[in-house]
Amino acid sequence: MSETPAAEGFADYKRLEQVAHPQSEIVHFPAHEKLPLDCGASLAPFSIAYQTYGALNAAKSNAVLVCHALTGDQHVANIHPVTGKPGWWETMVGPGKPIDTNRYFVLCANVIGGCMGSTGPSSINPATGRPYGLDFPVITVRDMVRAQARLLDHLNIPDLLCVLGGSMGGMQVLEWASTYKDRVFSAVPVACAARHSSQNIAFHEVGRQAVMADPDWCQGRYLDEGKSPRKGLAVARMAAHITYMSDDALHRKFGRNLQDREKITFGFDADFQVESYLRHQGLSFVDRFDANSYLYITRAMDYFDLAADHGGVLANAFAGTKTRFCLVSFTSDWLFPTEESREIVHALNAVAANVSFVELKTDNGHDSFLLHEPELFDTVRGFLSAGALKRGIAPPEGWLP
Amino acid sequence: MNLNVPPHAVRNADTSRVDLLLIAEMVTSGARVLDIGCGDGTLLRLLAEKRDVDGRGIELSQAGVNSCVARGLSVIQGDADTDLVHYPDLAFDFAILSQTIQATYAPRDVLEQLLRIGKRAVVSFPNFGHWRVRAQLMFGGKMPKTDNLPDRWYDTPNIHLCTIKDFLGLCKDVGAKVERTVALNVYGRKLGVSMPLFAQNLFGEQAVFLLSR
Numbered sequence: 001m002s003e004t005p006a007a008e009g010f011a012d013y014k015r016l017e018q019v020a021h022p023q024s025e026i027v028h029f030p031a032h033e034k035l036p037l038d039c040g041a042s043l044a045p046f047s048i049a050y051q052t053y054g055a056l057n058a059a060k061s062n063a064v065l066v067c068h069a070l071t072g073d074q075h076v077a078n079i080h081p082v083t084g085k086p087g088w089w090e091t092m093v094g095p096g097k098p099i100d101t102n103r104y105f106v107l108c109a110n111v112i113g114g115c116m117g118s119t120g121p122s123s124i125n126p127a128t129g130r131p132y133g134l135d136f137p138v139i140t141v142r143d144m145v146r147a148q149a150r151l152l153d154h155l156n157i158p159d160l161l162c163v164l165g166g167s168m169g170g171m172q173v174l175e176w177a178s179t180y181k182d183r184v185f186s187a188v189p190v191a192c193a194a195r196h197s198s199q200n201i202a203f204h205e206v207g208r209q210a211v212m213a214d215p216d217w218c219q220g221r222y223l224d225e226g227k228s229p230r231k232g233l234a235v236a237r238m239a240a241h242i243t244y245m246s247d248d249a250l251h252r253k254f255g256r257n258l259q260d261r262e263k264i265t266f267g268f269d270a271d272f273q274v275e276s277y278l279r280h281q282g283l284s285f286v287d288r289f290d291a292n293s294y295l296y297i298t299r300a301m302d303y304f305d306l307a308a309d310h311g312g313v314l315a316n317a318f319a320g321t322k323t324r325f326c327l328v329s330f331t332s333d334w335l336f337p338t339e340e341s342r343e344i345v346h347a348l349n350a351v352a353a354n355v356s357f358v359e360l361k362t363d364n365g366h367d368s369f370l371l372h373e374p375e376l377f378d379t380v381r382g383f384l385s386a387g388a389l390k391r392g393i394a395p396p397e398g399w400l401p
Numbered sequence: 402m403n404l405n406v407p408p409h410a411v412r413n414a415d416t417s418r419v420d421l422l423l424i425a426e427m428v429t430s431g432a433r434v435l436d437i438g439c440g441d442g443t444l445l446r447l448l449a450e451k452r453d454v455d456g457r458g459i460e461l462s463q464a465g466v467n468s469c470v471a472r473g474l475s476v477i478q479g480d481a482d483t484d485l486v487h488y489p490d491l492a493f494d495f496a497i498l499s500q501t502i503q504a505t506y507a508p509r510d511v512l513e514q515l516l517r518i519g520k521r522a523v524v525s526f527p528n529f530g531h532w533r534v535r536a537q538l539m540f541g542g543k544m545p546k547t548d549n550l551p552d553r554w555y556d557t558p559n560i561h562l563c564t565i566k567d568f569l570g571l572c573k574d575v576g577a578k579v580e581r582t583v584a585l586n587v588y589g590r591k592l593g594v595s596m597p598l599f600a601q602n603l604f605g606e607q608a609v610f611l612l613s614r
Contacts, residue, residue: 324475345477352489356466356469356477357466357476358463361463378471382471385473386473
């Protein structure tokens with residue numbers, strides 16, 4: 001599993017270009033506009049790279065914030081500047097799509113700690129003039145959301161028609177709804193949980209250890225050394241990718257099929273298609289993602305526990321909420337199983353919140369929220385349209401409540 | 402003797418509509434409403450249209466939930482028997498259980514939950530005391546099947562059928578105040594309010610109750 005050194009070098013160059021000069025909208029918050037962090041430190045100066053689609057209406061009532069997952073970024077519905085592939089949610093966001101950019105003003109910001117233009121561990125530390133590396137402060141999901149709120153302040157957007165996101169994006173949605181109740185008219189947390197489970201923390205730890213075991217990680221200073229822990233990060237991605245799929249889907253796609261060969265080779269090449277597939281997933285991931293960002297963002301997810309932040313009672317996180325919620329889970333998602341969503345629903349019921357909850361039947365596992373799931377599209381379209389109608393935005397043609 | 406009158410589409414639709422219209426009549430405008438067992442959301446839509454309610458639904462079938470949410474209704478997948486405990490006291494102006502209580506495992510517990518989470522409760526159910534039901538059992542010697550109760554005994558979800566009289570007894574046992582009782586005949590018409598209880602229990606094919614603590 002290796003590319004030529006020249007190809008690797010070029011990929012690293014393309015990726016690092018996005019840290020320093022992202023092909024995105026970007027806001028630089030100067031040193032005196034600090035971002036306070038949960039760990040006690042603060043980030044200053046800091047930048048947020050973001051993408052927008054559609055137009056903000058005069059009443060500023062049609063802003064929709066999309067929150068990306070662990071390895072996602074702000075390139076929701078445009079060609080990705082590094083991979084050249086379509087945006088990660090282009091099936092969901094666009095003209096006439098469920099999140100209809102003809103009707104809504106859609107924003108997505110790269111999270112703090114990320115590597116696509118928002119300040120993260122590969123950004124330059126103003127104190128040293130070198131990349132932060134492990135000097136970057138440990139961030140939380142709430143810090144990410146706080147940074148997004150600052151972006152909205154900067155853009156003069158008072159509140160959001162809807163905040164949507166899957167997985168870690170869903171965690172951000174919950175944090176938004178809890179911390180900025182007055183700014184969130186409706187919320188769609190998909191395939192997520194109010195806290196990261198022990199099993200999920202365990203998987204993340206495997207990934208982090210794989211990165212840190214790579215000698216090219218250089219105790220986090222690989223950028224200074226002109227190196228990149230590609231092998232470690234690829235292994236982390238391979239392990240994680242398994243958790244995003246279901247056993248059934250793996251079996252359906254690959255079974256025990258052999259890769260370009262008639263029979264097993266009695267060696268350690270990728271005999272099986274599933275091995276080849278995972279190796280490819282690992283390799284293509286390291287071309288677009290920073291290893292230290294992976295450490296920081298997985299940590300942020302591990303630390304997420306909304307109930308613990310509210311006296312151990314999840315319902316307290318939503319006390320007094322007027323936000324309309326729509327939770328979505330998938331039957332074959334064993335990383336964020338339906339029970340986790342149901343717990344959130346019960347907490348919302350306990351504060352008599354307006355909540356919808358849909359469990360969708362699919363064998364695509366946790367990744368379902370990124371894939372072609374027509375029922376997910378119908379749910380999002382219907383929920384968004386009904387909410388928009390209440391804010392005076394006409395529903396799409398042909399859609400009736 | 403065949404008392405299983407083949408279902409007549411038009412009459413069926415009209416009957417069910419009267420049942421729902423009657424509930425809509427009992428609900429005050431702008432109220433906060435929970436419809437337990439909301440099915441495809443027909444009643445929630447009717448209430449939103451006629452009464453401008455803040456409506457929520459609980460539905461057991463995932464297909465029902467999905468289609469409700471896709472049409473913009475606030476509905477969760479859940480079970481009347483297990484999920485009402487998660488709501489706080491008096492969370493709703495009206496807790497509605499339409500044609501569902503007979504399918505719950507513990508109707509008494511469910512009724513008490515309704516009266517806890519709703520300032521008022523509306524309960525409707527098919528009356529097992531209706532003369533057709535009685536006649537089928539008496540003369541046919543078989544479990545009755547009617548338009549309202551179309552399933553066979555072994556595949557019916559209705560495991561706790563009751564009569565109007567039975568239900569009034571339960572209301573008394575749990576200390577519910579019966580504010581209004583309306584029995585509908587087989588054509589979906591209201592039976593006269595002056596009709597004595599035994600007659601309502603005999604001629605009412607379904608009944609709608611408005612209850613409070």
